[in-house]
Amino acid sequence: MKMWSGRFRQPLDPDFERWQRSFSFDRRLLKCELMASSAHARALKAAGILSSDELISILQGLKQIGEKAAELPSFLDDDEAEDVHHFVEKQLVALIGETGYKLHSGRSRNEQIATDLRLYVRATIDQLRHELAELCGVLVDRAEQTADAAMPAYTHLQRAEPVLLGHWLLAYVEMFLRDAERLQDCRKRMNVCPLGSGAVAGATLPLDRTSMADSLGFEGTTANSIDATSDRDFVLEFVNTLSLLAMHLSRWAEEMILFSSQEYSFLVLPEAYSTGSSAMPQKKNPDLLELVRGKSGRILGNATALMVAVKGLPLAYNKDLQETQEPLFDSSDTLLQMLPLVAGWMKAVEFNKERMHQAAESGFMNAWAGATYLVKRGVASRIAHERIGKAVQMCIERGCELQDLALDELKALSPAFDQDFYDSLKLAAVLAVHDVPGGTAPGRVRQAIQLTRKKIESLREEAHAHA
């Protein structure tokens, strides 16, 4: 039986009927739907609508539906079910008879879908935070293993200053840890239960909303039935957070692609994550990285699609809201698949430390440290900058580096130059001079590794506690 056919005289146009269904994609909410329905059934019993026997039979029926779906995926191939809510009602009636129709007493699909989606987003946040902890763990391991290896850091994609390879890897960890925190923040705000909101005005039966919320692990109940049934902020917030995460992954991928090119040769692409060319026998292409970068486009697109779908809707529920599901699922699926692959790639990649080191030693990346030498000897910063700039200019003309200039040439630029200037230009000294928290001095990076490990550990623990 349809969920709403009473007032209709004509059947639906068959093409329209098929087209408006959502079961092909909302079937994945079955587990959430069964949990929420069980909570509702208990509230109905407490409100005196169901007898104890009816409650038991409904709860058993719901459990059986879950078991059947887990055992036999084709159980879900139901071409009559309009959506997951209709499917459960149909199956329940098939299993336990007309009592199954009592489950819908006092509730509306509008509050059900709002609840199912919150349960889905909450569980997905926990999974994603777990995956982020894993990825950050790999990045920190790599940072630790690379110890004192140096590389150039760029600004404007021009060589700027040398940094430790570990320092650069930790920069990505910071981004991903922020993403994990944003997800947690989103989780906090969304963890309230719409059950009992009815279609728009609130349930028509005296249901205990707090115990329904408690039994589903929500922190509380939504405050307003109109808002609760029309609100998809939590989906938008979640999907936008995923866009930021995807954007970080895309920047990461872009940088790795650059660094893997022959022009940089900073890293060797792992064969397990690369493919060849059907035409050019010599090729090894960074496919994983390119797909990560490419998929960020659809993730961003999903966030835009959702914003546009919701922006013109009057309160409260409108069927347009059904359209928020697929972009949500697509973004979360895409990221859940991608994160472990990125972690695998990061574990397997081989850094060409020698080449990075060489690059870190050339290209005047010690110029600012050289100016700092003068500043420490009392020269005003602007003047120091200008004198070192002049020295760089001389080097460019001669095709040499700052350390190749003779002391008397330097003294002619500034009397503050002395023999120990040459020590200040050495790579180790240049790294060491950045000795502030968050800087690349080796001691600071070692500290940062320890600190980051602690952050990852608590992220991991939080994610596990929820799972």
Ligand code: ARG
């Ligand atoms: N499949 C619907 C959705 O995802 C469920 C809610 C239907 N509510 C209604 N009043 N037609 O939005």
